[in-house]
Amino acid sequence: MDATLEGELVSLRSEEGSITEIGPEVTAAEGDETIDASGLALVPGFVNAHTHAAMALFRGFADDLPLTTWLEDHIWPAEARLEPKHVYWGTRLACAEMIRTGTTAFWDMYWHPEAVARAVEDAGLRAVVAAPLIDGSDAAKARADADEALDLVRESASGRVRAGYAPHALYTVSLDSLRWVAERAEEREGTVQIHLSETQKEVEDCVAAHGVRPAFHLDRAGLLGPNTIVAHGVWLDEAELELIAERGATVVTNPVANLKLAVGGLFPYFAARERGVGMGIGTDGPGSNNSLDLLSDLKTFALLQKNAAFDAAAVDASETLQLGRGEASELLRGPALAVGDAADFLLVRMSAPELAMGELDAGLVYAASGSVIDTTVVAGRTLMRGGELEGVGEVVAKAQECALEIGVA
Numbered sequence: 535m536d537a538t539l540e541g542e543l544v545s546l547r548s549e550e551g552s553i554t555e556i557g558p559e560v561t562a563a564e565g566d567e568t569i570d571a572s573g574l575a576l577v578p579g580f581v582n583a584h585t586h587a588a589m590a591l592f593r594g595f596a597d598d599l600p601l602t603t604w605l606e607d608h609i610w611p612a613e614a615r616l617e618p619k620h621v622y623w624g625t626r627l628a629c630a631e632m633i634r635t636g637t638t639a640f641w642d643m644y645w646h647p648e649a650v651a652r653a654v655e656d657a658g659l660r661a662v663v664a665a666p667l668i669d670g671s672d673a674a675k676a677r678a679d680a681d682e683a684l685d686l687v688r689e690s691a692s693g694r695v696r697a698g699y700a701p702h703a704l705y706t707v708s709l710d711s712l713r714w715v716a717e718r719a720e721e722r723e724g725t726v727q728i729h730l731s732e733t734q735k736e737v738e739d740c741v742a743a744h745g746v747r748p749a750f751h752l753d754r755a756g757l758l759g760p761n762t763i764v765a766h767g768v769w770l771d772e773a774e775l776e777l778i779a780e781r782g783a784t785v786v787t788n789p790v791a792n793l794k795l796a797v798g799g800l801f802p803y804f805a806a807r808e809r810g811v812g813m814g815i816g817t818d819g820p821g822s823n824n825s826l827d828l829l830s831d832l833k834t835f836a837l838l839q840k841n842a843a844f845d846a847a848a849v850d851a852s853e854t855l856q857l858g859r860g861e862a863s864e865l866l867r868g869p870a871l872a873v874g875d876a877a878d879f880l881l882v883r884m885s886a887p888e889l890a891m892g893e894l895d896a897g898l899v900y901a902a903s904g905s906v907i908d909t910t911v912v913a914g915r916t917l918m919r920g921g922e923l924e925g926v927g928e929v930v931a932k933a934q935e936c937a938l939e940i941g942v943a
């Protein structure tokens with residue numbers, strides 16, 4: 535009740551997970567559970583469009599190492615010890631942080647996806663969940679596992695969790711398996727997430743092995759369509775962006791993780807925007823960011839792009855927020871603050887020192903952190919109120935136990 539929306543006091547009513555009324559005249563009906571939102575701004579939730587949530591367990595483990603050493607000597611051996619319960623509590627830990635910082639939906643690629651799906655269900659968020667597909671020595675088994683993972687996610691999830699495929703990257707999945715994913719994703723109505731052009735080496739290796747740059751290789755497999763998101767895209771060239779725009783795929787930039795792992799380049803945002811490429815923004819895994827606070831990625835994104843363009847006006851706070859809300863891609867777009875849409879929203883503390891002055895959009899992108907979020911609601915259910923997240927103590931304790939068990943704490 536009495537939240538501020540674009541300078542006006544409004545109230546919002548939801549029933550069975552959807553918004554039934556919104557506006558200045560809306561009143562509570564008998565039996566309604568109400569939230570006093572005076573002093574709070576009503577805004578849509580954030581969409582973290584690429585992460586590996588359970589890697590919250592690896593936060594602060596083996597930092598400050600080169601990408602290959604970090605992966606091969608530290609992360610992969612630890613991941614080999616993961617059981618579903620570790621992934622469950624790691625994902626719950628990540629969800630707790632996302633709820634606190636205003637993320638209402640995320641795209642996840644990780645092992646034991648059925649445990650991820652259960653964690654998302656229990657935490658109350660929305661997610662698209664997929665298991666990484668890596669050919670390894672047995673491509674047939676990898677494909678069967680990916681199919682089974684999709685079944686398991688669908689079995690353990692309600693409408694808030696969707697299942698998909700996640701071929702890991704061009705350097706870990708053969709053209710044959712990529713083609714298989716394209717067919718299966720279409721047959722089974724699953725989305726596709728893949729890492730693409732994160733490092734320059736990846737591009738050089740792709741050209742050497744296949745004679746074409748990564749986006750063209752992906753297109754050859756039939757995977758570059760409107761249900762695909764490609765994460766990173768740092769080294770995409772103009773011809774690739776043209777192709778991606780034509781096919782209607784979405785590129786997700788991960789500015790903080792790219793900086794932390796020193797990939798050396800910058801996502802060509804303006805070239806992509808000019809061509810009408812669908813775009814989103816993600817944190818990438820908390821092992822390589824290390825935060826899941828999307829506001830920090832939004833600020834970094836805007837500053838990097840302004841600086842690269844030699845133009846402070848090249849991208850503004852509202853455009854950056856649109857990216858953070860999934861509004862720059864049909865695939866990522868979340869519900870709007872409108873009757874009939876799902877009741878997913880945030881209430882933001884306008885009296886917070888970071889937000890008390892000036893425009894809200896600029897305050898959110900340039901001054902605030904996720905700590906200004908007072909209330910997070912997904913599908914009409916209040917997941918956090920007054921900055922207090924119920925049960926967070928247990929989640930942290932369980933995650934710490936799991937980190938000890940797998941030897942990363």
Ligand SMILES: [Zn+2]
Pocket residue numbers: 584585586729765818819
């Ligand atoms: Zn990733």
